[in-house]
Amino acid sequence: MLRPPHPRRTARVTGAVLAAVATLAACGSAATPAPMPTAPPATSSSGPGVPGSPAAAAASRPANAPVVVLDPGHDGGNAAHPAEINRPVPAGRGETKPCNTTGTSTAAGYPEHAFTWDVAVRVRDALIARGVRAVTTRPDDAGVGPCVNDRAAIGNRAGAAAVVSIHADGSDAAGARGFHVAYAAPPLNDAQGxxxxxxxxxxxxxxxxxxxxxxxxxxxxGLAPRADLAGLNLSTRPAALVECGNMRDAREGAVLSSPVGRQRYADAITMAVLAYLGR
Structure with a gap:
């Protein structure tokens, strides 16, 4: 979740993420860590020789395929490293923000970081199967960060055709529900326009x-132009941040925390990216 007055979040970029990028060349109250999400595997266990598997699709995609960077908000280890995620980093427009935050959670304790990772992996694998070179800004849901400025840098260095940051909100306002999509405004460069x-x-x-x-x-x-989100401010590639719904609303939280609901969100985001790319 990324909503004033709560700052954006993140911590160090891991070597695995930086290596992935090299090969290719925004929240509420602290959430109590919960069981790890039942996300799809990062790669297919059936191996690259099995038609239709993510590994097979990745091996067959053309070298000039567009790059899409998926930025699942927060990380599973953030809550255990407050000093690291609270250190200030550049946030654009002359401002600084904490490196990252822990994110929000449903009333039942399902954390935002688990939701965002699960959805991002589903979208990543679906895009790879469609011939898109899709990567995530973190390799799993057990690390710390990366910081918001580093997440933006990953998309910039990858020359991404699109950067989609995935979050869920944590508003305690009565009756608050629904999704919204943020983009940088006023723009700081042509890509942000x-x-x-x-x-x-x-x-x-x-x-x-x-x-x-x-x-x-x-x-x-459903649209929210924003000037306070570091990941958007620092991007030199087309970027948007989607708050898929309000985890604090009981009805919406149930959808966000269900495998069926997460697949619905992933399908919609996948179709949006493909439509934007004209594929």
């Missing part, structure tokens, strides 16, 4: 088309 706004609209349209309701407490018609 029309391209990022178009990516945000594609995400909004796909989520709405999948039956999700735009937020009734922030933004307008």
């Amino acid at each position: 029309a391209p990022s706004a178009a990516l945000a609209r594609a995400l909004r349209d796909a989520l709405r088309g999948a039956g999700f309701t735009p937020a009734n407490y922030i933004g307008a018609d």
